[in-house]
Amino acid sequence: MVPLQEGMCPGLDGDLLRSLLAADIRTVEDLVSSDLEDVSRKCSVSYKALFSIRRVLLAQHTAFPVSGADLYEELLSSTAIISTGNPSLDKLLDSGLYTGEITELSGGPGSGKSQVCFGVAVHVSLQLKQSVIYVDTTGGLTASRLLEMLQSETSDGDEQMEALQRIHVFRLFDAYSLRDCLSALRRGGLLQASGGGSVKAVIVDSVSAVISPLLGGKQNEGMSLMIQAAVALKTMAKDFSVAVLVTNHVTRGGGGGVQPGLGASWSHIPRTRILLERVDRAPSGCSSTLRSATLIKSSRQPCHIKEEFDLQRQSRSVRSSSGKRKRDEADS
């Protein structure tokens, strides 16, 4: 059920959309399966215009059968594996984030989801020299932290500035803006947003912050918005060959254990899901930068394998001989 939206194809402008809605044609299916002569009479639009719109919509939304061999060839040529910059996470993810797929990071407050997202953005922008689209819905993106991470990887100021310029940030705070932004990106705005550079990663931090206020109770819109945003992300991932990383909160399940939020419907959307937790080894007074990541859904690795990593030393590059690098030394 794809709703008709303005700008979906040339010729579908605001006035035509309104007259179609008045004639009770809301989705692409309604338009494609209706009698065009009837519709053109009701909406007083030319038959030719409707015919060409229908042809474009059919081309856009029909699934064409592909042979398995072709699919395999396409997979080999278009899929890339993007390292997260964190060797422990790469081990869990079977060497990294796969393009064309959605990967989800869930965890409680302070578990390190945003830090891992920063790490991925910095790695893709600096080491792979590709653009990153970062959609921030929580206000947690701090550019000075990105700069800190860049400074710990390279001491060249120009490289740092260039890497910062390759990270494009969208700041949205409600579900409708998120859906509209993702739809616009999916319909070709990806290249525009990145100013012509090739985008390899799209990070949404976090999806649950904007969607969960609309779920539950007597509201109907929440599920629909969630699925629309999910569809936009999936098609974006496939069509543009980008790796999509989203973050989610956690809720307490029945047995006292934590599980990712947004419910069962969302759980089918990401291909791979990782749960992040704090590791409390020392007594609660001491602060710890250790985090543990558990793989809870994957089509490539056995589930429930766990890895631990230190938020302080996420990057692969080892600068000093001893391997341990204190944070204040890295601050310039």
Add this chain to the structure above:
Amino acid sequence: MTVELETANNHGGGEAVTALELLQREKECGSITTFSSQLDRALKGGLPVGKVTEICGAPGVGKTQLCLQLSVDVQVPLSFGGLEGQVIFMDTEGSFVLQRVGDVAAAVVRHFSLVAEDGEQKDAMQTFDMESILSNIFLVRCHDYVELLAELHLLPDFLRDQPRVRLLVIDSVAFPFRQQLDDLSLRTRLLQGLAQQLVSIATRHNIAVVITNQMTTRLQDSQSHLVPALGEIWGHASTTRILLQWEGSRQVAAIVKSPCCMDTAVQYHITSEGFRDVNQPENSDQPEIPLTERRSL
């Protein structure tokens, strides 16, 4: 097929900025000092403007005191490195005591008149006195969660007319939601909507938002821990979380969640002058209120 990104731009101002532009904007924003140099150092300058910070603690540990201190600190003139901004104080518990604000303001004015060096700073001190400080605090008294949500709904219009506001304090956000709401799922939804509103206000109007939260007990493995109230999901609302707690007879401020600072803990205490470091040399000749006679919140 060209697609205009204006459709994304028109909805809620979601425009793409590069991280480099964000960095420059952050440098311009500045931060609000807490007057405790150790806490300021741990926070890398002070409370960040444009982000939501949460202060949690048990009753009497100093949350409202810190909020009052911040309400005065945000008004420090530009020539001293301050933000010279106004503050909106939303009080839900009735803990805003005018006399106490007067004491804190007087102490800050005294401190800066002693350190004023050049002409510009001395000129600034002419207009920076107790009366002007009190006149730059907008106090809103909310009696229940409906009033609080309504005030926040009306806030963007108010902020458009008062562009000098740099700090919004909500003290406390837990009280109205714990007293009057029995339906927990409704409470969670309202709180999440509230959180997004606060983040949106902080980012769009370049304001530091400070919210205080109470503590609750959680039973886990037959042991009880004190955790911030309002549930797990509320923990995601704030960008930075500072936990004020007692360790024996010492008061400690711990940063438990932050995007750019490590988890650290610093010691502080509340004097007649306000929120201060422990063993601050400037205040060594000022009388400190012993802990037993400390004014209760």
